[in-house]
Amino acid sequence: MAATIKDVARACGVHVSTVSRTFSAPHLVNPATRSRVLAAADDLGYRPNRAARALTTGRTFNMGLIVADISNPFFPPLIKAAQAQARGRDYHVFVADTDEDPRVEEELIRTFTKQVDGVLLCSPRLSNKMIERLAEDVPFVVVNRRIKGMPAVLMNVAQGARLALDHLAELGHRRIALVSGPIGSWTSNEMQGVAAETPGLDLVFFGPNQPTEAGGLAVAPEVAACGATAVLAYNDLVALGLIEGLSAMEIGVPDQISVVGFDDILPGRLNRPKLTTVAMPAVQAGRMAVDLLLQSGGEGATVTLDTALIVRESTGRAQT
């Protein structure tokens, strides 16, 4: 059995409150007493029970981080950045994965409530309404979603999409396929919005799709058949799957079809051809999300981070 505050108190003949203060308000206890207590605590291997402490103080010094899919290489750098940032603030981050399932997402949030001081919600699949309701029980920072009055870290997807479309237009592409992501994805909507209002393009929409390689692989035949000479994919994973699917059909990238992804994940940099993509500032986002959560007195500050087009090998001149 782990030692409790009582054991320590008994061990050095002092009241529990003195032991408690030794740890949470050292300046209130006599240096001599303090060192006696510390010695006894060390001796017994005592460590304050964080859960019990949280019960009275209301603060756990933990935060939750919920992502749709840890398998997506986009998230790990964000997670690591958040953990590192939190550690510097004396906080710990617990991560959970929703498997892209809104119900799991809701359940996880409920579980986190009261066990953490706040939750970082990355690319949520829940409806805005539901998120707002859950926000009554635990503070949120949402990443990649805009919700009125709620602190958010956004990546400038619109800007990225514009850069990507300009790049494709410059290469002579006119008929462009837009392969979107899952329902409820803010990113998807942003991309479609920008594309739709860009003049001079002949767009073909495909979606919703799973935001994974499998999703890309699955739409490859349709994309090939639609006559587009270029594709803007929901993310790099989809782009990679798409390229895989196209090459299985003997369609060359970028010779016959150009492909642009989003995120700039590592596998895209190793792929042949190396993926042209819109880089998302995942590391910055992770850091900002933590800061926002700790600062926000419930204030709805929104931070928007810039994106950048990285041209590699998966885009080329349109076939004439």
Next chain:
Amino acid sequence: MAATIKDVARACGVHVSTVSRTFSAPHLVNPATRSRVLAAADDLGYRPNRAARALTTGRTFNMGLIVADISNPFFPPLIKAAQAQARGRDYHVFVADTDEDPRVEEELIRTFTKQVDGVLLCSPRLSNKMIERLAEDVPFVVVNRRIKGMPAVLMNVAQGARLALDHLAELGHRRIALVSGPIGSWTSNEMQGVAAETPGLDLVFFGPNQPTEAGGLAVAPEVAACGATAVLAYNDLVALGLIEGLSAMEIGVPDQISVVGFDDILPGRLNRPKLTTVAMPAVQAGRMAVDLLLQSGGEGATVTLDTALIVRESTGRAQT
């Protein structure tokens, strides 16, 4: 403010203990009362505070999962499998990443203590002695490590290494480079052990290395210079980095050097050349680890899972 058990009790004029029992021992309360309580609870949006409950019951229905590096694609499938399995047992899994740093690992374990019912420790970097000591405070299941008397899920690395070496020998390779992982890695030791006792091989050891692409990239020049015609890499990430580094030096894989990895991660399947590798049963391991944690009354059951060689394109006949 979230509703507490008291609010519910007041709302329907019963004692708090009755409300408590409505949720934790429904059969002890009169159906009529029960439904009144449930109605009131629903009305107030009451949810039991899991942390408070854990204080008296000693059970949190949470478990921790600590990995060395979430960025390594090997872990996400394991994590997801564990979460899914735990969910089926009414448990939740909180994940944390140590960044390959033993001190962070220790701190995370300490944080988890008392907030979870047990911890799954994947590929730990801490010493056996330290792990044994920490095990006094919270139950563990270790994955990829053998510690006396502690429940463990092992993958048969030795078997996999043997298969890989046999495969290379059959292709005519004799001088083989062994690129190991970080210090404190059980997997690395297993590999080296098998290789050392295999007769007829001319081995060159390289290590310790970071278990990442960067690690593989960094040793590529030395490996190229050592005259080996084949490499057994610590994991797929290292193998991928190695291939990248070798091709940057215009050394063809598998034409000039054959490369075998470990894990069977997704990027290895998409790489050109597709990676020959020893598949590790990550999904099974995640599931088993959860089961072991929930079963073990502190018993030290050990489960060993089989591995399999998957021959793809990164291995070929030795140059003559």
Next chain:
DNA sequence: AAGGTTCTTGCAACCGGTTGCTAAGAGACA
């Protein structure tokens, strides 16, 4: 030496639940 500060510590209530014990009330049975 009396009165006022400042330090230090103990007391006890509280956070949100759980649970062993007890007693009131209902129903069964003679």
Next chain:
DNA sequence: TGTCTCTTAGCAACCGGTTGCAAGAACCTT
């Protein structure tokens, strides 16, 4: 109708800490 179970619900202690309040001790002032 009296006695004996069996349900059902309340009481109160407890889990491991925190914290406002108050009292005693030590130290200063004048």
